[in-house]
Amino acid sequence: MAADHTRTAIITAAERLYAERGFADVTMRDIVAAADVNLAAVNYHFGSKDELIAELFVTRSLATNRERLRELKAAEEAGDGRADIHAIFAALVGPTLRGCLGPEKQRSDAARFMIRASIESVPPIRKIKNREVDHLKRFAAAMRRSLPDQDPADIFWALHFALAMAHQTIRDSERLTRMSDGLCDLNDVQAITDRVVAVAVMALTGRAARAPAKEPAKTKARA
Amino acid sequence: MAADHTRTAIITAAERLYAERGFADVTMRDIVAAADVNLAAVNYHFGSKDELIAELFVTRSLATNRERLRELKAAEEAGDGRADIHAIFAALVGPTLRGCLGPEKQRSDAARFMIRASIESVPPIRKIKNREVDHLKRFAAAMRRSLPDQDPADIFWALHFALAMAHQTIRDSERLTRMSDGLCDLNDVQAITDRVVAVAVMALTGRAARAPAKEPAKTKARA
DNA sequence: TTGCATTTCAAACGCGTGTATGAAACTATC
DNA sequence: GATAGTTTCATACACGCGTTTGAAATGCAA
Incomplete structure (x- = not known):
């Protein structure tokens, strides 16, 4: 009505x-x-004000997760249950990057609101946010299906880093622009997504290049 | 007195x-x-309250930058002017990671305060923060000396990503722990630093693995 | 001790906030 | 068109914030 x-x-x-x-x-x-x-x-x-914020967050959170999962599902179907790892990362960071960067005209308040929510962590949101972990676990599961031989811990680290890179690029795009004197192009969202995805994939699969630990490091006793 | x-x-x-x-x-x-x-x-x-915050920030900002540059300088001297790229990244993210993660006992309020400052961006701090860009440019310069043939834009992106990964690991260590059901060890700061550095180096040098852009993408006219 | 500058203290001020109130305006059903 | 229910509105309330005040306490030189 x-x-x-x-x-x-x-x-x-x-x-x-x-x-x-x-x-x-x-x-x-x-x-x-x-x-x-x-x-x-x-x-x-x-x-109340808090309930308004909570409603905004819940609505947008569901919408974002839905879009991410839609892309993830498409990627998995395209690969007969094993999505290409690039596509998984792209499904994870693509929707948010597209909504927050790129041409002014097509940015969405929704995506930028979610970034704010992930930054400021105001009380009404903090309580709801726990579900995000479950959502991310679904991506981790898809990654494990995509690369069954990968160390599970590396999968979580790569997922964590992918979000970190995408997130910070949105948050601090201005600093990157100023630091690089405009050399880094923040308008080509597709190129940014490709870059984040590429680094995330390398973080996951390119372990050969990682410097070996000086010593075994205290292994957390699990027995 | x-x-x-x-x-x-x-x-x-x-x-x-x-x-x-x-x-x-x-x-x-x-x-x-x-x-x-x-x-x-x-x-x-x-x-005033704002002046207190500003004084805290300036003091700690100088101290952090000093420690970073001390490590950077040591790395450059060890390489006769061309520091190993790993050492440069380690100088960038190591001090903050060590101050914010690891055993409860040796975390510093100073480092965690700086992380807060970089997150919340309260007015009195925002005005001062511009100098950080100059500080980061010194690291970019060192990286260029270390890898003269590298694309400058890639250097800035890698620097940006390194900070993003370190930063987010500090900010959201709890989510990573919960998401991985404790599989990711947040107590071994050295291992975390090594991992962040390794990924940052791959982001910079391992471009072969990056997916090629579908099309040339609109090149920002500069003339 | 005297005298003066510095520092502490309890109390209050002004302001902006989120929220509550009760009357007025509107809407829809009979 | 009267009535009951819903929604809007101007206004006020209570509270917490950073800041100010002016007197009391303290430190220190002569």
Whole structure:
């Protein structure tokens, strides 16, 4: 119904403002001003500020995970159950990278909101975030199917590094641009994705190049 | 003089609290309670909360950079001006990793404070942070000396990725532990450093494994 | 001790925040 | 068109924040 107009306006405005300026700097008065609704509307429709944030996060989290898994599934089907490892990483970092970088026009507030959420870690979100681990485990499982002989720990490390690289590239693209005097092209999202994926794959499979540990290092007793 | 006792107590307490809980959650009342001094002492000795944060950041930033550059210099001297690329990356990420991970007992509030500062990006810090770019450029220069034939853009990307991996490992070590069900050992700091360095080096030198771009991609017109 | 500058202290101020209130406006059903 | 339920609105409340204040305490030279 059109009765949801106020609700929708709040969600849209809040997501955009949070994406742009972070949770700390955006007040409820900012949100209702941007949404052109009354101050009390947020509490009426969502209960509290925290519940608004939680709802935004849950909605977007599900959507992001859905898209990632859709790409993952397509990759696995293309490989008869064993996806190409590049495709797995691409499914992991591609959606977020595309939503946060690239031409201004096609960036999504949704993706940038999720990055904010992963950075600022505000209380209402922190409690929900635990499920993300389960989501990532599905990618780890796909990677293990793709490379059955790989050391499981290396799989988790590579997954962790892939997210780290994608994440930081989004967060700190400005520093990279300034550091490289514009040499690193932040507009070619496909090239960035390819680069992150390539490094992640090397992190996983290119162990030959890794410097050997000086000593066996204390192996965590497991018996 | 002993007259600095209050000042010192505030700095110590603030650094610890900020490192543990972040800027957003720590109030001046928390700080003065932990330091066991009067509320007005912060404003008397530092002027304002922001100036306290700025002083903490500047002090620690200089110290961190100094240690990094000390290791870098040692590496360059060991190689007669051309440091081994592994050593350069180790100088970049080693100090911070050692200060933030590893046995509880030897973690430093200083290193963890710097990580907080790089995460939360509170106004008083944001203004100072620009100098970090100059600091990183010195590492990029060392890398170029180490590998003169390397594509400059790749050098910046590898530097960026190295920081990303180290940074995220510190920030989100808990997620990695949970995701891997404890398989990834976060206590062996040396092994972690070696791993990050190895991947960073592969990101820089192992380009053969990278998937070729589908098309030339729009080259940013520079003329 | 006296006198003056420095430092500490309890208390309060002003401001911005999220939230609550109760009346007014709107919507839909009979 | 009267009525009950829903939604909007202006306004106010309570609270926590960083900061200020002015007096008391302390340090220190003469």
